[in-house]
Amino acid sequence: MMQQFYPSVAHAFRFELNKDMHFSAAHYIPAEQAGQCARMHGHTYTLNITIGGNELNATGFLIDFKELKNLIHRRYDHTVLNDHAEFTETFPTTEQLAEQIFLMTQKMLDGTDNQPRCLQVIVRETPTSYVVYRPSKEESL
Numbered sequence: 001m002m003q004q005f006y007p008s009v010a011h012a013f014r015f016e017l018n019k020d021m022h023f024s025a026a027h028y029i030p031a032e033q034a035g036q037c038a039r040m041h042g043h044t045y046t047l048n049i050t051i052g053g054n055e056l057n058a059t060g061f062l063i064d065f066k067e068l069k070n071l072i073h074r075r076y077d078h079t080v081l082n083d084h085a086e087f088t089e090t091f092p093t094t095e096q097l098a099e100q101i102f103l104m105t106q107k108m109l110d111g112t113d114n115q116p117r118c119l120q121v122i123v124r125e126t127p128t129s130y131v132v133y134r135p136s137k138e139e140s141l
């Protein structure tokens with residue numbers, strides 16, 4: 001679990017929620033520049049997702065922590081990332097995985113009554129490498 005340094009994201013929402021999770025998956029990056037990462041290998045990915053909002057739902061949640069875990073963990077745990085539809089045109093690099101996790105999280109949040117926003121996704125691929133994804137202004141609207 002990523003219990004260390006969390007880059008924070010500036011926002012003016014009343015509530016901020018953070019969910020950590022991890023999943024195991026295999027991937028390969030079929031590009032010459034990827035070197036040995038072009039061969040199939042596995043990681044225990046660790047994630048931190050930040051959600052913001054001004055309104056809570058009827059239960060008093062911004063979003064149920066479990067819903068976030070179910071969305072991402074059920075999709076990717078013990079899978080080959082390259083096999084997923086979202087990675088047929090692109091490679092499952094840490095950057096593109098973080099972007100996809102943002103997109104699927106925001107899509108789920110868009111279907112809720114209280115309309116929270118996904119503010120940041122951190123994906124750690126190895127003990128020494130991680131990516132922070134923050135939506136652009138357009139994606140934040």
Ligand SMILES: Nc1nc2c(c(=O)[nH]1)N=C([C@H](O)[C@H](O)COP(=O)(O)OP(=O)(O)OP(=O)(O)O)CN2
Nearest residue numbers: 029034037041043092093094095125126127128129
């Ligand atoms: N910008 C990116 N660079 C690399 C990615 C990536 O997704 N985005 N991915 C890889 C490989 O998949 C590899 O699994 C991870 O690479 P790396 O951090 O270099 O792994 P190491 O454990 O060898 O790191 P050390 O700090 O050198 O031990 C490569 N690059």
Ligand SMILES: [Zn+2]
Nearest residue numbers: 027037041043
């Ligand atoms: Zn890798």
